[in-house]
Amino acid sequence: MLSSISGNGWALLGAALAATLAGIGSAWGVGLAGQAASGVVTEDPSKFAKVLVIQLLPGTQGIYGLLVAFVTLSQFGLLGGNAAELPVETGLMVFAACLPIAIVGMISAYHQGKTAVAAIGIVAKKPDQFGKAMLFPAMVETYAILALLISILAVTSIRV
């Protein structure tokens, strides 16, 4: 059955996975952090801005996924609707290129969300340690950025 998927199909599948999986991860992470943030704001509404910033941190993976998906779509003309048919090998290469941000994006966003929950705990108890609290979730994001890097480099270097 897999052999019946065309080159464009593979490329589209890759782009879709990048946006979908990374987006799922971010939604997950931001959701976790949002619950913790709401708890803090119930107690002390003045901390709203700080906890909001931390809540948003796991949101970037979804954007990275979108980014890769968009670069893929536009690189191979899948956006305009007049795409040339890609050979299956090229399509598979594009698919593979999308995988790092799809997989790493999802898992890192989830874990970044959990770290953000803990960081929100720091802000709740010691608001002056905001700078340090922000850093812990940002550490997790490093790996999403590395994955994004490989995905982007791979997608842009595939010649049609």
Place this chain on the structure above:
Amino acid sequence: MAVLQMQRINVCALKENRKAILERLQEFGAMEIDIRLGDGAEYELQDVAPSRAIFEKQAHMADHALEVLQEYVPEKTGMFASLEGKPLVDQETFNKAAVCQENYMEIARNVTSLEKQTAEKKASIQKLQDRIQALTPWLALPVPAEYGGTRHTACLIGTIAGNLKLDDVYALLAERTPETEAVDVQIIFTDKDYTYLAVTCLKTEARDVEDALRAGGFSRPAQAVRKVPSEYKKDLEELLEQETKELLNLQEEIAGYADRRQELRLVSDYYRIRADKYEILGKIPQTAKTFALSGYVPASRADDLIRELQETYGAMAETEPIGEEEDVPVVLKNNRFSESVEGVLTAFGLPGKGDIDPTFFTSIFYVFLFGLMLSDAAYGLIVSAVCGAALLKFPRMGENLRKSVQLFFWCGISTIVWGVLFGGYFGDVVDIVSETFFGKKVSIPAVWFVPLNEPMRMLIYSMLFGVIHLFTGLALKGYICLRDKRYVDFLCDCVLWFLLLLGLIGMLLPTELFAGIAGQQIVLPAAVVTASKWSAVAGAVGIVLMSGRGTKNIGVRLALGAYDLYNVTGWLSDVLSYSRLLALGLATGVIASVINQMGSMGGKSVVGVIVFVLVFIVGHTFNIGINLLGAYVHTCRLQYVEFFGKFYEGGGREFHPFHRETKYVDIKEEKELC
């Protein structure tokens, strides 16, 4: 780029000048009182807790009065109220608060008591309304609820549970007291839970009838009233009207105090300052005739302070050299550009013992890297314009806030520069608009290159900037070693690493691996290649030999050295971490173009233009927000983890001078610190 030099000052003076000196120090606002008490019992500490509690209570009462006023007559505050800072009042006005404190507190007391009366009125109104509500079912009753009957008849008035019909009640009576003959039941009102009854019977049978009714769930009204319900209701309504009028009067009276807010603010701050003063007073050692205090003052102001204390108050004041073990508070002093990054530095930690103040270098790299991550000229312009306008419009915003706004202003400028270099103006809005609406594609060319088209090139540059950033950190570490005259450390921890790393870079550049990444072969002169090799070898050997210099055992020492050499991988990951410059830069540009593309889907028509404008405004606002956050977080990370990791520890203590800590107003003439 400096940490302000601190000095310890010891003061001893006569008690009669105590108040004047403490007040002057508080006004001076640049001395952190830090008293070290010995074991001697020649002095005593004054118990100030009761007076402090009174002052705090007064301040709190004024605050509460302000809150009440805010509730009844909300003061209009602008959207940017938080930027405006506290209003400035001159010393004279403030002194007036001290003189008229009783009058001002009278206002606070009045407002508070009015609020209490209002609350009571509201409660009594509520009660009246409840009573009227409870009366409603009885309105049809032509006699008072406690009406007992005539000479021969008794009247039983009350409720019975359940929604009953007349027949049901007669049936109940017939069942329970079959011998009773004359009973008249009237149903006054029914709702779904109760039936309201008036039952008339002969006095002689009243007991039987009542027992029968009670068995069916009958009860008399809880509050029997002597008046006919409809009249009673009228009375209550009159009372209600009167109470409501009184409530309105009270509220108007409270509102009448709206223009006395300033007085309340002044008196609240006055008591706050006084409470602070008493806190210090409780800490200073005193004898029968004298008192002493001690604390840290910035060295630049110490002489002035000592002279003033000696000349004006005849006090004994002297400086004392700061001891090795003392935990001296830190004040940063930087030029106008660099000071804007002090907030970022403080969030990590102020320079501790042995640290240098890295604010200057941090500020340069911060602005540089931030711009690189956001890298869109139009976004940069918006950020700078907003921050610049805020700075001009609200010159009195709080110190820390001003620094942050200033930082974003500079970051915006840097973003403009990078945006122009990379050709980003709202992403590719010029291309899209010209193509969609004018039919001819126009694009603004990038001055340098477009990262999306040449991501590899951008990656190499990102890492180059990273290497420069990291090497600056390493060089600062070397500087610290030299400053502390630790020459061996300088050689081993700084010079050897430079040899190794530069050597490795020299070896990497001409390889095919690098050529594959960069897309072009770099040819270095043979001498340089050889020198790189030897430099790397010398560095590596040196590190293996010297890193474990703390231990005597040769084997352990070499093992430690080899382990330290393994830190090369740490450097590799540090450099790779700068690839986020590329990733975040691309993220801004690509999302911006997604927004533009979405906007242009309406095509070339009136509707299309409207759709475009809407999508443009919403989309780019979102994109600016999310990317500002990203750039802020990740620039901080590069500074905190990669840069500071090389040389900076932090952990310094913030300077908390004894000053006039106010909540509502700033007092003029309180000179700027340092």
